[in-house]
Amino acid sequence: DIVMTQSPDSLAVSLGERATINCKSSQSVLYSSNNKNYLAWYQQKPGQPPKLLIYWASTRESGVPDRFSGSGSGTDFTLTISSLQAEDVAVYYCQQYYSTLGITFGQGTRLEIK
Amino acid sequence: QITLKESGPTLVKPTQTLTLTCTFSGFSLSTSGVGVGWIRQPPGKALEWLALIYWDDDKRYSPSLKSRLTITKDTSKNQVVLTMTNMDPVDTATYYCAHRPGSGPVDYWGQGTLVTVSS
Numbered sequence: 046d047i048v049m050t051q052s053p054d055s056l057a058v059s060l061g062e063r064a065t066i067n068c069k070s071s072q073s074v075l076y077s078s079n080n081k082n083y084l085a086w087y088q089q090k091p092g093q094p095p096k097l098l099i100y101w102a103s104t105r106e107s108g109v110p111d112r113f114s115g116s117g118s119g120t121d122f123t124l125t126i127s128s129l130q131a132e133d134v135a136v137y138y139c140q141q142y143y144s145t146l147g148i149t150f151g152q153g154t155r156l157e158i159k
Numbered sequence: 160q161i162t163l164k165e166s167g168p169t170l171v172k173p174t175q176t177l178t179l180t181c182t183f184s185g186f187s188l189s190t191s192g193v194g195v196g197w198i199r200q201p202p203g204k205a206l207e208w209l210a211l212i213y214w215d216d217d218k219r220y221s222p223s224l225k226s227r228l229t230i231t232k233d234t235s236k237n238q239v240v241l242t243m244t245n246m247d248p249v250d251t252a253t254y255y256c257a258h259r260p261g262s263g264p265v266d267y268w269g270q271g272t273l274v275t276v277s278s
Contacts, residue, residue, distance in 0.1 A: 046222060085264035087206075094255055094268035095206065106266075138206055142264045147219045148196070150206040 047071055047141050051151035057159040064126040066154045068139035073119045076143065083143035086115055086124045088135045089153075095138060099124065126156075134158060161185035163195075163256050163269035170275050171246050177274060181239040181256030188214055188234050192261030195239040197230065199252040200271070207252075211259065212239055248276045 048071040058064040074083045082102035087095035097106045099115035102122055112127045126133055139151040167179035179197070186193060196211040210230040211219045220228050229242045239256060253271040260266060 083262075083264075089206075094257075094271055096268075097264060097266050100264045100266075140206075140264060142259075142262070145219075147211060147221060148208045148265065150198075150208065153205045 046146070047074065047144050047149050049139055049141055049149050049151035051137075051139055051154050053154060054152070055155040055157065057157045058126075058129045059159045060131065061128050062159075064129050064133070064156055066124045066137050066139075066156070068117075068122045068124070068151050070120045070122075070141055074141045074143035075119050082118055082122070083141055084115075084117070084122050085140045085142065086113075087138045087140065088133075089138065090135045098137075129156075129158070131158065161258055161267040163258060163267060165254060165256050165269045165272040167254075167272060167274065169273060170277065172278050173247055173276060175246050177241075177243045177246050177250070179241045179243075179254055179256075179272065179274075181241070181269065183237050183239070183256070183258065186258060188212075188232050188237070188239070190214055194259035194261075195232070196257050196259055196265060197239075197241045198255045198257060198265070198268075199250075200255070201249075201252040204252075209243075209254075210241060246276045250274070251276050 050069045052067045084102040086099040089095040103115045114125050136153045142148045163183040194213040197209040212230045227244045232239045253273045255271045256269045257265040258267040
């Protein structure tokens with residue numbers, strides 16, 4: 046199993062300020078043959094299924110605002126929201142899809158307005 | 160467009176077997192690389208992947224739950240079925256099915272179905 050660990054568990058940021066969420070995998074999710082990191086980020090609001098935001102560690106899903114960005118490689122990754130909006134209040138999850146055994150999620154980071 | 164919908168009982172008793180059906184549209188599970196998976200989320204807790212089945216009938220299970228899970232597909236009906244044996248109150252959760260395109264991440268999710276385990 047690849048274990049995904051997010052930090053912090055919760056985060057309070059002022060409107061318009063930057064929010065940063067970290068995700069660390071227990072082993073590399075970088076596939077050397079195509080140089081792709083098999084890492085995705087999801088946003089989940091109450092009562093809704095998760096929504097895919099970022100895949101291949103840094104590619105924004107269609108329709109996702111450009112204030113959301115992903116970075117990192119190997120075992121360490123970051124989701125950044127450049128200017129927090131009220132509608133960004135949610136729980137954010139990272140997910141690895143590298144392992145042929147299956148996928149795993151981080152424990153989630155709750156993002157609130159300060 | 161791709162849609163998925165979960166169906167099954169909302170309440171099961173401890174020790175019973177849970178059977179959930181995912182009915183999807185907008186893609187075919189006979190297309191090379193495509194997969195459908197199940198993920199659950201206990202109330203107020205994190206997402207937990209359960210199982211995946213691929214176009215070629217390859218199946219993957221969460222190591223911690225493998226002994227209790229079976230995933231099957233009916234390509235002609237556009238359905239994937241998950242069974243989980245020996246249900247326990249700790250299995251109370253919203254169960255989601257989701258689409259996985261080839262080697263990419265899960266991209267489309269159903270709305271989920273809440274299953275409560277209680278006597």
